[in-house]
Amino acid sequence: MNAVKLFILPVLATALIMTGCANRKPTTTVDPTQNPNGSSSVNTDGLSEDAALNAQNLVGASSKGVTEANKAFLAKRVVHFDYDSTELSNTDLQTLQAHAQFLVANANSRVALTGHTDERGTREYNMALGERRAKAVESFLVTSGVSANQLEAVSYGKEMPINAGHDENAWKENRRVEINYEAVPPLLK
Template sequence: MQAIKLFVLPLLATAIVMTGCASRKPVNVAEAGQNPSTSTTVNTEGLSEDAALNAQNLAGASSKGVTAANKAFLAKRVVHFDYDSSELSNDDIQTLQAHAQFLMANANSRVALTGHTDERGTREYNMALGERRAKAVESFLVTTGVNANQLEAVSYGKEMPINAGHDENAWKENRRVEINYEAVPPLLK
């Protein structure tokens, strides 16, 4: 019986911690500072929850803070990392500065920063690395002047690869933080 407790308790604790790292709550329009009565409404009947959220976000898109100079950088929604690193590269700084500028100009915008890793390493290690990556992006944005309440850092570790390959090219694509607008995304048209 003692051996079972020694095996089950750490396993259960790890499962609870890992589940908490990847859990996210949907953005409530009222909590996001938008007045539901004046928000643009979109018919989302028959759409999945994600598709409905995306449709509603596009209806509430903003061009405030979007300039000709930063439009290309705002279109980029992924920041990549080197192997076993959570350091931001110089290549991604302009992208993050453009998103910071937009977020500061649009207080109702909300962003989920989702950290990802490649398949190498344990699940626990990759969850922690994904979180460090998301927190590095969050820290940069806050240091630049973005309100921390507009940001949510989440780790998915190695659980959601965008390239299922098992080579350096696939791993390079999977080591990333995605910038996902959940409320008032940039209008890039």
């Protein structure tokens, strides 16, 4: 009986830890009914999963909803937050409004909103804070007319810093929500 407990406890602990992690697997195929170019796929042999996804997305890129006035904001795919905050800044609101306009004009576009925090605080607290940040962005976009079906809010907490430093400059970069187009991104040419 003790041998069974010794086996089950690590398995349960691992399962509990993994449930806190975002476990999304992006698709790397294109539905020809949703692709304005009519292509059904792109050769992604030898590419990493992220590179393959980006290659697929470029096939269905759209200029619909892209204006000269909002190109710079659409190019920005990250919004930042103050310490322990989910409040959006005025600059971030302009960025999100541009993405909302694009998403409303392109019903086939899909976006993952990934929430991140700095390294301070417990893992559990940061997972929840990352989720609140992603949900704040999602809420703004939905309020601006974007269909909730186009959005996915995910938290990575402090697990995926973009700056490995341990100072305020690093923490400021890591407190963010990334806007990741998974289908039909803006064509900014």
